[in-house]
Amino acid sequence: MKIGEHIKIYRRGIAALWRLSRDGAAFRFLGAVVEAVTPYVPIWFSARLIDAIAAGQPAGTLALYAGLTVGLSFALGLLAAWFKKRIDVGNFEFSDNLAFSYSWKAMEMSYASIEDRDVALRRERVENETTMGYNFYTLRECTQSAILYLTQIAASVSLTASFFALGSVAVWMKLALASGVAAAVAWQIVLYSLSARQVRKLMSCVVDVNLHAGKLDELIGDYAYGKDIRLYGMGEGLVQKELELSMTWTRAFNRVHLRAGLLDCLGKAADFVLRFGIYLVLIYASLRGEVSVGSIAKYVSCVTLLLSAAAGIVKSITQLAVNNGYLQRYFSWFDIPNEMYKGTLTVEKRDDNEYFVEFRDVSFRYPHTEAWALRHVSFKFKVGEKLAIVGLNGSGKTTFIKLLCRLYDPTEGEILLNGVDIRKYDYDEYMSLFSVVFQDFRLFAVSLGQNVAADTQFDKERVYDCLSRAGFDVRESSMPKGLDTPLYKDFDKDGVEISGGEAQKIALARALYKDAPFIILDEPTAALDPVSEYEVYSRFNSIAGDKTAVYISHRLASCRFCDKIAVFHAGQIVQSGRHEELLADTSGKYHALWTAQAQYYTK
Numbered sequence: 311m312k313i314g315e316h317i318k319i320y321r322r323g324i325a326a327l328w329r330l331s332r333d334g335a336a337f338r339f340l341g342a343v344v345e346a347v348t349p350y351v352p353i354w355f356s357a358r359l360i361d362a363i364a365a366g367q368p369a370g371t372l373a374l375y376a377g378l379t380v381g382l383s384f385a386l387g388l389l390a391a392w393f394k395k396r397i398d399v400g401n402f403e404f405s406d407n408l409a410f411s412y413s414w415k416a417m418e419m420s421y422a423s424i425e426d427r428d429v430a431l432r433r434e435r436v437e438n439e440t441t442m443g444y445n446f447y448t449l450r451e452c453t454q455s456a457i458l459y460l461t462q463i464a465a466s467v468s469l470t471a472s473f474f475a476l477g478s479v480a481v482w483m484k485l486a487l488a489s490g491v492a493a494a495v496a497w498q499i500v501l502y503s504l505s506a507r508q509v510r511k512l513m514s515c516v517v518d519v520n521l522h523a524g525k526l527d528e529l530i531g532d533y534a535y536g537k538d539i540r541l542y543g544m545g546e547g548l549v550q551k552e553l554e555l556s557m558t559w560t561r562a563f564n565r566v567h568l569r570a571g572l573l574d575c576l577g578k579a580a581d582f583v584l585r586f587g588i589y590l591v592l593i594y595a596s597l598r599g600e601v602s603v604g605s606i607a608k609y610v611s612c613v614t615l616l617l618s619a620a621a622g623i624v625k626s627i628t629q630l631a632v633n634n635g636y637l638q639r640y641f642s643w644f645d646i647p648n649e650m651y652k653g654t655l656t657v658e659k660r661d662d663n664e665y666f667v668e669f670r671d672v673s674f675r676y677p678h679t680e681a682w683a684l685r686h687v688s689f690k691f692k693v694g695e696k697l698a699i700v701g702l703n704g705s706g707k708t709t710f711i712k713l714l715c716r717l718y719d720p721t722e723g724e725i726l727l728n729g730v731d732i733r734k735y736d737y738d739e740y741m742s743l744f745s746v747v748f749q750d751f752r753l754f755a756v757s758l759g760q761n762v763a764a765d766t767q768f769d770k771e772r773v774y775d776c777l778s779r780a781g782f783d784v785r786e787s788s789m790p791k792g793l794d795t796p797l798y799k800d801f802d803k804d805g806v807e808i809s810g811g812e813a814q815k816i817a818l819a820r821a822l823y824k825d826a827p828f829i830i831l832d833e834p835t836a837a838l839d840p841v842s843e844y845e846v847y848s849r850f851n852s853i854a855g856d857k858t859a860v861y862i863s864h865r866l867a868s869c870r871f872c873d874k875i876a877v878f879h880a881g882q883i884v885q886s887g888r889h890e891e892l893l894a895d896t897s898g899k900y901h902a903l904w905t906a907q908a909q910y911y912t913k
């Protein structure tokens with residue numbers, strides 16, 4: 311990273327710190343100034359006191375100096391204690407807002423970004439680096455230290471400036487003092503940049519290893535994998551793999567920190583040699599009567615503080631420079647734009663219900679892939695119709711639905727609702743038109759009622775009704791607390807583990823509760839037992855009511871009742887029409903699928 315980039319990213323980091331907690335940042339930085347000047351109060355007044363005693367000044371003057379030393383130190387101590395309290399309060403606000411910032415950003419992202427593995431990995435890497443000590447906390451603490459050291463450097467320089475103005479002190483002594491301090495600072499710069507290089511190397515090589523080990527750890531502890539791990543005797547191998555990864559990380563970490571420790575020792579040794587030299591110079595000057603006894607104590611303390619502040623500032627700046635790499639990766643995740651065009655049109659409410667959806671020469675490729683998931687798809691269906699979509703696995707059925715619901719936008723072509731490109735409609739309003747049960751739907755570890763309503767507040771009677779229409783009888787099921795029964799055990803030991811079939815019915819009830827004009831079911835019966843499957847088919851028309859229903863299924867028998875069937879093959883719609891028409895075409899794909907029977911073409 312170039313220096314300009316360092317400055318830019320650092321400023322952005324500070325602006326983010328400010329946004330995350332104003333109080334936290336302001337009091338921390340003010341606190342650093344107070345902490346920095348506190349030791350200079352006794353240093354300055356002690357020098358005045360000693361010189362006053364040596365000069366035989368009256369007791370009142372001595373008492374005044376003593377009083378000022380104690381009084382000012384006390385006032386600064388009180389201020390520091392108050393700042394500390396405000397900082398503690400700010401810390402909570404800061405950590406909470408930092409965690410929320412990830413959640414807000416994730417919700418703001420398009421579905422395409424959320425599904426993109428590269429994006430997910432970027433975030434996981436950033437979070438992983440956080441645990442390795444490079445993060446917003448480091449930015450905050452190193453900036454605080456930098457302010458403290460800079461204040462100390464300014465105070466030390468201004469209090470030692472009088473030494474250089476003394477005409478009685480030989481020029482060689484002034485030069486020796488100045489060059490000694492400069493050499494010490496230069497030495498620290500060299501050592502810390504070597505150590506920063508080591509840390510950067512460590513970060514670049516171990517973050518992935520750490521990430522991998524973390525994933526394994528998560529997987530081993532996740533009860534959802536517990537059955538397979540135990541039955542297939544995979545436990546030992548997984549633990550061994552995790553151990554190897556964690557050893558790789560530990561070895562790299564130890565190596566780098568041993569080197570950093572060695573560099574630290576070299577820095578300390580040089581520092582002590584220099585301090586000793588400074589003592590000698592000042593003692594020599596005092597013996598020759600060039601500086602007062604009080605001033606010697608002041609100069610020695612100031613130069614000692616100056617040296618440690620100089621070492622501190624070099625350390626803080628190098629740490630901040632390494633941390634800028636983290637900030638750059640952090641912001642690169644936050645800067646991922648939501649490229650979905652968000653229109654403003656409201657969806658037209660028509661009394662005649664004469665809506666129609668049209669795919670006009672639509673082609674689609676998933677991000678980072680070359681293959682077309684859909685190619686030149688043109689298709690029209692009327693709102694209110696029951697549309698079935700059939701085809702082999704991977705033929706593009708789910709992708710068709712994802713485009714219809716605007717989880718993705720077409721790569722080519724357009725999708726129209728009543729002749730208007732769906733991108734032009736208000737995004738949230740358009741989304742609210744669809745109730746979808748995807749094949750890979752998810753229920754949440756909250757109560758059954760909240761799962762159906764997708765909300766914490768809900769109308770119990772409506773929830774019961776939707777569950778019963780979906781074929782799920784709460785009273786006959788194993789739901790001890792009815793709608794308040796928690797699903798899964800993530801947050802509650804009394805949570806109920808439900809079967810795949812039950813989950814599918816609950817997901818169907820959730821779609822019904824939303825009561826959107828389009829209901830889309832992607833393989834809605836795949837996990838159901840034959841009786842439940844029959845129930846869903848036979849009641850499908852009443853379940854869907856007058857809604858537009860899109861129904862993806864492998865079981866062709868279940869599609870016969872639909873007004874229209876679209877047959878997908880290799881990303882294209884190769885046939886469409888009613889069941890009888892399609893079956894009549896004996897050379898068509900539908901006929902082939904029908905005769906081959908549903909269960910054989912799921913392979």
Ligand code: ADP
Pocket residue numbers: 425676677679683701702703704705706707708709710
């Ligand atoms: P179907 O629903 O008919 O089984 P899909 O629409 O899920 O088929 O998939 C169509 C094609 O797109 C397949 O080749 C599949 O591998 C690919 N595909 C699906 N989802 C993604 C994704 N998120 N990223 C990349 N390719 C995908």
